Amino acid sequence: MPEMLSLSNDPILFVTVMLAKILAVFIVVILIVAYATYAERKIIGRMQTRLGPTMTGPLGLLQPIADGLKLFFKEDIIPAQASKFAFVLAPMMILVPAFITIAVVPFGGNVVVGGYTVPLQIADLNVGILYILAMAGLGVYGIVLAGWASNNKYSLLGGVRSAAQMISYELAAGLSIISVFMLSETLSLRGIVEAQAGGITDWYIFSQPLAFCLFVITSLAEVNRTPFDLPEAETELVSGFCTEYSSMKYALFFMAEYANMVVISAVTATLFLGGPAGPFPGAINLLLKIFFFMFVFIWIRATFPRVKYNQLMYMGWKIFLPLALLNIVITGAVVVF
Amino acid sequence: MIKEFIQGLSITAKHLLPGNSTTVEYPKVKLEASERFRGLHRLVPAHNREKCVACYLCPTVCPAKCITVEAGEDENGVKYPTVYQIDMLRCIFCGYCVEACPVEAIEMTGEYELANYKREDFCFTKERLLK
Amino acid sequence: MAKKDIMTINMGPQHPSTHGVLQLILELDGETVVKATPHIGFLHRGVEKLSENRSYHRALPLTDRLDYLAPMSNNLGYVLAVEKLLGITDLIPERAKVVRVMMAELTRIKSHLVWLATHALDIGAMTVFLYCFREREAIMDMYEKLSGARMTSNYFRVGGLSLDLPEGFEKDVRSFIDAMPGHIETYEGLLTGNKIWQKRTIGVAKIDADAAIDIGLTGPALRASGVDWDLRRDNPYSGYEEYEFQVVTRQNGDTFDRYKARLDEMRESCKIIRQALDKLQPGPILADAPAVCLPPKEKVVNSIEGLIHQFKIITEGFKPEPGEIYQGVEAPKGELGYYLVSDGSANPYRMKIRPPSFVNLQALPQMVEGALLADVIAAIGTLDIVLGEIDR
Ligand code: SF4
Ligand code: SF4
Numbered sequence: 001m002p003e004m005l006s007l008s009n010d011p012i013l014f015v016t017v018m019l020a021k022i023l024a025v026f027i028v029v030i031l032i033v034a035y036a037t038y039a040e041r042k043i044i045g046r047m048q049t050r051l052g053p054t055m056t057g058p059l060g061l062l063q064p065i066a067d068g069l070k071l072f073f074k075e076d077i078i079p080a081q082a083s084k085f086a087f088v089l090a091p092m093m094i095l096v097p098a099f100i101t102i103a104v105v106p107f108g109g110n111v112v113v114g115g116y117t118v119p120l121q122i123a124d125l126n127v128g129i130l131y132i133l134a135m136a137g138l139g140v141y142g143i144v145l146a147g148w149a150s151n152n153k154y155s156l157l158g159g160v161r162s163a164a165q166m167i168s169y170e171l172a173a174g175l176s177i178i179s180v181f182m183l184s185e186t187l188s189l190r191g192i193v194e195a196q197a198g199g200i201t202d203w204y205i206f207s208q209p210l211a212f213c214l215f216v217i218t219s220l221a222e223v224n225r226t227p228f229d230l231p232e233a234e235t236e237l238v239s240g241f242c243t244e245y246s247s248m249k250y251a252l253f254f255m256a257e258y259a260n261m262v263v264i265s266a267v268t269a270t271l272f273l274g275g276p277a278g279p280f281p282g283a284i285n286l287l288l289k290i291f292f293f294m295f296v297f298i299w300i301r302a303t304f305p306r307v308k309y310n311q312l313m314y315m316g317w318k319i320f321l322p323l324a325l326l327n328i329v330i331t332g333a334v335v336v337f
Numbered sequence: 338m339i340k341e342f343i344q345g346l347s348i349t350a351k352h353l354l355p356g357n358s359t360t361v362e363y364p365k366v367k368l369e370a371s372e373r374f375r376g377l378h379r380l381v382p383a384h385n386r387e388k389c390v391a392c393y394l395c396p397t398v399c400p401a402k403c404i405t406v407e408a409g410e411d412e413n414g415v416k417y418p419t420v421y422q423i424d425m426l427r428c429i430f431c432g433y434c435v436e437a438c439p440v441e442a443i444e445m446t447g448e449y450e451l452a453n454y455k456r457e458d459f460c461f462t463k464e465r466l467l468k
Numbered sequence: 469m470a471k472k473d474i475m476t477i478n479m480g481p482q483h484p485s486t487h488g489v490l491q492l493i494l495e496l497d498g499e500t501v502v503k504a505t506p507h508i509g510f511l512h513r514g515v516e517k518l519s520e521n522r523s524y525h526r527a528l529p530l531t532d533r534l535d536y537l538a539p540m541s542n543n544l545g546y547v548l549a550v551e552k553l554l555g556i557t558d559l560i561p562e563r564a565k566v567v568r569v570m571m572a573e574l575t576r577i578k579s580h581l582v583w584l585a586t587h588a589l590d591i592g593a594m595t596v597f598l599y600c601f602r603e604r605e606a607i608m609d610m611y612e613k614l615s616g617a618r619m620t621s622n623y624f625r626v627g628g629l630s631l632d633l634p635e636g637f638e639k640d641v642r643s644f645i646d647a648m649p650g651h652i653e654t655y656e657g658l659l660t661g662n663k664i665w666q667k668r669t670i671g672v673a674k675i676d677a678d679a680a681i682d683i684g685l686t687g688p689a690l691r692a693s694g695v696d697w698d699l700r701r702d703n704p705y706s707g708y709e710e711y712e713f714q715v716v717t718r719q720n721g722d723t724f725d726r727y728k729a730r731l732d733e734m735r736e737s738c739k740i741i742r743q744a745l746d747k748l749q750p751g752p753i754l755a756d757a758p759a760v761c762l763p764p765k766e767k768v769v770n771s772i773e774g775l776i777h778q779f780k781i782i783t784e785g786f787k788p789e790p791g792e793i794y795q796g797v798e799a800p801k802g803e804l805g806y807y808l809v810s811d812g813s814a815n816p817y818r819m820k821i822r823p824p825s826f827v828n829l830q831a832l833p834q835m836v837e838g839a840l841l842a843d844v845i846a847a848i849g850t851l852d853i854v855l856g857e858i859d860r
Contacts, residue, residue: 047349048598051360153477157499157841226592227664236845238484303349304342305664306592308842309499341661348657349595359602371609373616373634398782400526431529431622436630437782439768439775445616 005116013114021122029102032290033258034064040298047302068251076247079151086149091245091252094142097135098259104128105266106190107283108276120283121190128189129181132267133174136222139260140166143241150244158240161230161309168316169221175324176214179331180204180271193275205272210327212272214320219268221312223260226301230309265293370447375430377448378423380466381441387467388442391418395434395443403427404434421463425451473497481510485590485845488855492844499841504833511859519819523785524550524626527816532620534823535857538579540571541799543624548705549795549806550626553788559755563748564628565707570641570744571623573737577648578607579800580730584655587727587849591668596658603651606644613637627761628754638745645738652731669724673835673847676721684827687802689851692729693721699798711740723850760786785814801825801852823857
């Protein structure tokens with residue numbers, strides 16, 4: 001295997017390859033985000049005996065583009081009483097962490113470019129998991145900020161709910177991952193994927209079913225999806241933290257929600273389903289796994305009611321946290337003996 | 338608990354199968370109004386003009402007071418409405434005018450697309466009602 | 469608690485789940501409701517006053533617009549009240565009575581479907597919403613076939629019905645009530661056993677029997693608190709005494725019990741409709757009361773007597789003896805009452821409506837005190853209010 005490409009051995013090639021990788025991942029994620037909205041409307045529509053979008057383009061396929069254009073041309077309203085700087089900053093603060101999380105997700109093995117080995121991953125951080133948790137934690141600041149800056153009581157409630165939700169779920173999510181890297185003995189996502197490379201039975205979903213369930217449920221809460229969509233609970237808080245937002249800023253929130261879904265699906269697939277491993281070449285496996293999780297998220301949204309905020313806290317602290325701890329103890333015992 | 342969750346999921350999944358959609362793609366496909374549908378009014382023509390004899394029963398019974406009738410006589414001394422007007426913005430489509438008319442000169446059609454741009458567009462004169 | 473810790477939040481009249489134009493002033497401590505004050509009146513149209521300037525016949529379409537989700541029940545209450553005032557209750561032909569019962573029960577199902585749809589949507593189960601509306605659509609189609617309008621039916625008349633059943637109508641109704649229990653199973657499959665739904669409804673917005681009676685709750689909201697009271701059985705009208713049905717009661721008086729009570733009530737309604745269909749015999753649809761009822765159309769067109777008769781009733785109306793009556797019916801939402809005073813003229817001297825939603829809404833502040841914001845939404849939904857009826 002040739003030498004690893006790095007900034008020291010061929011700076012120009014390194015930067016080019018890096019940019020190419022970033023661009024490719026970014027475009028794919030954006031496309032998934034756009035068509036996730038379409039798929040969501042179609043699938044939920046069908047489940048509810050409707051049709052979903054049909055009028056814009058063939059089968060309504062241009063609908064996401066039409067929506068984007070519409071939002072783009074809408075008047076951008078900043079409420080007079082809002083705190084302007086924070087109000088403008090908030091949507092960016094939500095979207096950026098959502099996108100940069102994907103940087104550590106490996107989407108394939110190694111390829112050889114110009115005589116050097118290039119890993120199919122934007123950045124292989126050796127603390128990849130911590131990075132993911134940190135970024136997920138950052139996202140919530142955007143929501144809290146949006147809620148506070150809007151100077152609207154509904155938004156504020158949405159923001160506060162979001163903070164409370166995040167605290168109670170981040171812990172359980174983090175703890176459920178611990179058992180994964182206890183097995184893999186590395187924090188790098190690439191390492192985790194390699195640890196699962198020995199075929200389908202090596203996937204952590206089989207050795208860590210409890211951690212998998214915990215992580216999927218907590219990630220639903222993390223991305224504010226039904227049944228945990230409290231911060232934007234439409235029927236209670238009008239639209240929660242994004243009540244006052246319009247135009248492109250609203251579009252950013254919207255994109256962030258779906259980008260988060262993509263990222264969480266990708267992370268789950270990486271941690272528990274062997275990442276890009278599978279019957280198809282390279283990244284296609286990962287994409288299929290992402291689509292699968294997205295479908296499940298949408299399906300759940302169509303089926304379940306919303307929980308109450310105190311019940312969510314209760315579940316986070318009194319059920320999921322102990323379960324995650326228990327799982328760590330069991331895993332630890334198994335690893336040691 | 339898990340069983341009920343799965344039951345719920347299976348119900349929504351079942352509806353995902355094709356053939357469950359009840360949507361009518363409205364501007365392309367239109368619902369057929371029933372025979373008794375109370376939509377836009379129509380004055381029934383007879384020979385060369387409307388059948389209405391300007392008896393004033395319909396403006397009397399109309400709960401919304403939206404019908405204006407003015408009676409006149411033609412050269413043969415037959416009564417007919419010189420003015421017959423319905424203000425569709427006030428009409429509540431109760432159907433009383435049809436029920437009241439003694440000569441079956443007014444009926445209600447299946448026409449339900451009544452949106453328009455200007456206030457005047459909702460004033461249906463005799464000529465428009467005869468169409 | 470110091471005042472500064474309380475956040476006042478203005479919920480409505482424009483809010484996705486206040487079911488119309490209800491305004492609630494909520495005083496919140498965090499997310500806990502300290503006090504809720506409903507403000508009403510945004511949809512006031514003056515129905516009671518308007519009817520004083522209209523003949524009894526012309527006031528009828530106004531009642532469609534009270535509880536616009538259950539127009540036929542409103543019509544029924546009104547025509548029964550006027551008939552009682554006129555003293556012609558015994559003259560109503562059998563067929564008219566049976567059709568009235570059948571349509572009133574279909575209306576009950578229709579209204580409960582909208583309630584379930586919006587209630588579930590408020591709590592976040594959005595698929596039930598569309599399933600319910602699909603079934604409601606079928607009832608609306610029947611409404612349209614029968615009366616010509618999908619919502620403001622204006623179908624009953626003082627003395628009977630305006631039109632006879634159209635061709636094939638009975639078959640439609642029969643196939644609908646055959647399918648309906650299955651649909652109710654579907655809703656239950658999505659909600660009843662679901663742990664989240666139970667957590668959101670059991671013990672929420674509880675009201676006990678004594679408090680319910682004190683407030684004057686009626687309808688399913690009362691029966692879910694364990695009070696066995698249903699006007700259809702306890703003060704029958706329009707021949708309800710001839711039907712076999714269960715009055716559904718539950719014990720806990722919480723949101724879940726009200727949910728179950730209404731679902732079971734839909735099942736009972738299907739049974740009543742089935743009995744009504746079996747009872748249906750051909751016959752006249754209007755009472756033999758020439759002073760009140762319009763003559764048949766053929767007579768008006770073809771005979772001079774009929775023509776004069778038509779003119780007389782439409783221009784003069786009918787004039788009940790001076791007096792006053794009260795007639796209550798079990799509308800889908802509770803007891804709907806009409807209090808009519810006649811001074812011997814063709815217009816009602818006074819019409820007072822007792823709308824069930826108006827009285828039931830009184831329970832709201834009590835129900836939500838100390839609950840969470842999310843429970844307020846559930847409580848509004850479970851009371852099944854319609855602002856058209858509250859504000860009149
Ligand atoms: S339908 Fe009713 S409101 Fe409309 S014109 Fe006829 S009587 Fe008047
Ligand atoms: S009731 Fe009939 S005849 Fe009399 S004015 Fe009206 S439309 Fe003309």
